Amino acid sequence: MSLLVFGSTALDSISTPKKKNPRLLGGSGSHAAVAASFFIAPRLIGVVGTDFPKKYISLFKKHKVNIKGLKVRDGKTFHWAGEYEVNMNNRRTLSTELGVVDGYSPVLPAAHRKLKYVLLANNPPGAQEAIIDQLDKPKFIVADTMDLWMNVAMNDLRSLLKRVDMLVLNDSEARQLTGDDNVVSSLSKLHKYGPKYVIVKKGEHGAILSSKKGLFVAPAFPLAKVEDPTGAGDSFVGALVGYLAKNAGSIDANIRKAVLYGSVVASFCCEGFGLNRTTKTTRAEINKRLRELEKMTSA
Amino acid sequence: MSLLVFGSTALDSISTPKKKNPRLLGGSGSHAAVAASFFIAPRLIGVVGTDFPKKYISLFKKHKVNIKGLKVRDGKTFHWAGEYEVNMNNRRTLSTELGVVDGYSPVLPAAHRKLKYVLLANNPPGAQEAIIDQLDKPKFIVADTMDLWMNVAMNDLRSLLKRVDMLVLNDSEARQLTGDDNVVSSLSKLHKYGPKYVIVKKGEHGAILSSKKGLFVAPAFPLAKVEDPTGAGDSFVGALVGYLAKNAGSIDANIRKAVLYGSVVASFCCEGFGLNRTTKTTRAEINKRLRELEKMTSA
Numbered sequence: 242m243s244l245l246v247f248g249s250t251a252l253d254s255i256s257t258p259k260k261k262n263p264r265l266l267g268g269s270g271s272h273a274a275v276a277a278s279f280f281i282a283p284r285l286i287g288v289v290g291t292d293f294p295k296k297y298i299s300l301f302k303k304h305k306v307n308i309k310g311l312k313v314r315d316g317k318t319f320h321w322a323g324e325y326e327v328n329m330n331n332r333r334t335l336s337t338e339l340g341v342v343d344g345y346s347p348v349l350p351a352a353h354r355k356l357k358y359v360l361l362a363n364n365p366p367g368a369q370e371a372i373i374d375q376l377d378k379p380k381f382i383v384a385d386t387m388d389l390w391m392n393v394a395m396n397d398l399r400s401l402l403k404r405v406d407m408l409v410l411n412d413s414e415a416r417q418l419t420g421d422d423n424v425v426s427s428l429s430k431l432h433k434y435g436p437k438y439v440i441v442k443k444g445e446h447g448a449i450l451s452s453k454k455g456l457f458v459a460p461a462f463p464l465a466k467v468e469d470p471t472g473a474g475d476s477f478v479g480a481l482v483g484y485l486a487k488n489a490g491s492i493d494a495n496i497r498k499a500v501l502y503g504s505v506v507a508s509f510c511c512e513g514f515g516l517n518r519t520t521k522t523t524r525a526e527i528n529k530r531l532r533e534l535e536k537m538t539s540a
Numbered sequence: 541m542s543l544l545v546f547g548s549t550a551l552d553s554i555s556t557p558k559k560k561n562p563r564l565l566g567g568s569g570s571h572a573a574v575a576a577s578f579f580i581a582p583r584l585i586g587v588v589g590t591d592f593p594k595k596y597i598s599l600f601k602k603h604k605v606n607i608k609g610l611k612v613r614d615g616k617t618f619h620w621a622g623e624y625e626v627n628m629n630n631r632r633t634l635s636t637e638l639g640v641v642d643g644y645s646p647v648l649p650a651a652h653r654k655l656k657y658v659l660l661a662n663n664p665p666g667a668q669e670a671i672i673d674q675l676d677k678p679k680f681i682v683a684d685t686m687d688l689w690m691n692v693a694m695n696d697l698r699s700l701l702k703r704v705d706m707l708v709l710n711d712s713e714a715r716q717l718t719g720d721d722n723v724v725s726s727l728s729k730l731h732k733y734g735p736k737y738v739i740v741k742k743g744e745h746g747a748i749l750s751s752k753k754g755l756f757v758a759p760a761f762p763l764a765k766v767e768d769p770t771g772a773g774d775s776f777v778g779a780l781v782g783y784l785a786k787n788a789g790s791i792d793a794n795i796r797k798a799v800l801y802g803s804v805v806a807s808f809c810c811e812g813f814g815l816n817r818t819t820k821t822t823r824a825e826i827n828k829r830l831r832e833l834e835k836m837t838s839a
């Protein structure tokens with residue numbers, strides 16, 4: 242089974258109290274596709290400008306990320322600049338330049354339309370739904386989202402949610418979307434919007450998966466040092482769906498291990514700026530950390 | 541093996557946005573002893589005033605909490621009044637009246653001095669250490685504490701920590717005590733203060749146990765409704781130490797299951813005001829919820 246990943250492909254300029262790193266490879270699609278690549282060769286859909294560095298194209302190729310659906314348009318690549326405070330839980334956006342994303346409508350190459358596993362990484366919900374419109378009998382569609390779309394595109398988001406199998410969002414977003422302050426009780430409301438599977442991410446506190454099989458309370462991998470959490474959520478869902486796509490079969494049989502792999506790949510993401518640490522890891526290192534995580538959570 | 545529990549025995553007046561409940565049975569010792577009582581008959585050390593309601597004495601007796609070491613002094617029982625905000629993570633103290641706690645020095649009855657398992661629930665660290673001075677060859681001493689003592693009695697606290705086997709504190713307190721913003725890296729600093737076992741509580745996000753055997757990342761029991769979290773941390777550590785004392789033997793062999801029992805009993809505590817829900821539960825109900833929690837965390 243192959244995997245389609247639709248997401249943003251950006252240049253990120255990230256500042257923490259200790260370091261500044263301009264124009265790193267970033268975006269939800271980049272993080273998710275590289276994370277998925279440890280399990281399966283994903284096909285990435287997105288858009289970049291003519292300024293997109295060749296070294297990042299090489300990086301995708303090195304990770305066997307298929308970029309036939311990565312369109313190059315005249316203009317500048319989407320650029321995000323952000324700054325973290327000391328405790329890394331708070332960040333603020335310094336600037337957002339849409340560049341070639343402005344006016345871009347994703348079109349799937351014919352060969353991509355029959356892919357069975359589809360990850361709609363964070364992007365405007367209208368664009369995410371435009372991907373669904375082009376699919377031919379998908380098996381499992383996962384959507385990530387963010388608070389911005391609840392503020393500016395709630396109708397699009399509610400329309401999207403009726404058509405996805407799994408929704409992934411963080412705890413403050415779950416509260417915002419449902420108006421429920423309790424994350425656990427918000428889950429039944431989120432299911433009513435459409436998705437049979439819901440995952441609420443809680444950063445360093447792990448994640449909760451909800452489905453007909455009940456709840457799975459999943460740990461984050463404990464890290465003594467976090468260098469840059471940008472992209473951790475995208476890495477989480479990328480690895481998760483990559484594992485599901487690779488081990489095609491019963492979602493219920495694979496989903497819990499997929500969540501743990503998500504936690505592990507997200508932990509590598511946090512240990513370096515942008516994709517610096519993720520792109521240095523190996524499947525063997527990921528498996529080792531998975532075994533450590535399993536050991537740390539077995540009673 | 542029997543268990544000694546030293547802690548405060550208080551009357552708590554608790555307000556949430558929905559309800560006000562005056563003069564409930566509260567205090568670290570009350571919560572911890574009742575939580576421990578599901579596993580072993582604990583002996584409670586503390587002090588109350590002549591106004592302490594007889595119904596609470598009956599409640600202790602019903603739960604087989606031995607109160608021979610609960611001293612009655614002329615005057616009023618320690619009284620705490622506090623108020624929770626909507627999200628239950630923020631609370632503020634409205635008033636604290638020490639009453640008979642002022643000038644009280646704990647003296648252990650002779651029969652209590654040889655107890656092997658000792659829980660020093662939250663109390664001034666000087667008073668906690670005064671208990672240790674009276675013990676005859678204890679096997680396992682656990683201390684809970686709070687941010688207040690770091691502000692007003694840091695030297696006493698550092699002195700205490702050299703003499704306990706396990707320290708239990710919450711994540712913001714771990715940060716305050718070590719000056720380390722990262723909870724995971726704070727653990728090694730906390731061990732250097734003395735305790736071989738450290739548990740950092742994270743409320744609804746569970747807890748992390750650190751020992752020579754590595755980390756145990758433990759879940760909280762997911763609750764769709766929290767009525768009053770007062771005493772949840774005391775219930776957690778009370779059940780934990782109660783389980784250890786009952787299953788006397790290798791601490792390492794029992795500690796992870798003890799932490800899970802702590803999470804479960806704390807979850808019952810949160811479902812009612814004060815001890816209202818905890819005192820209505822049964823060991824069978826606790827075991828059922830433990831099995832549910834194990835199911836929710838196994839991959």
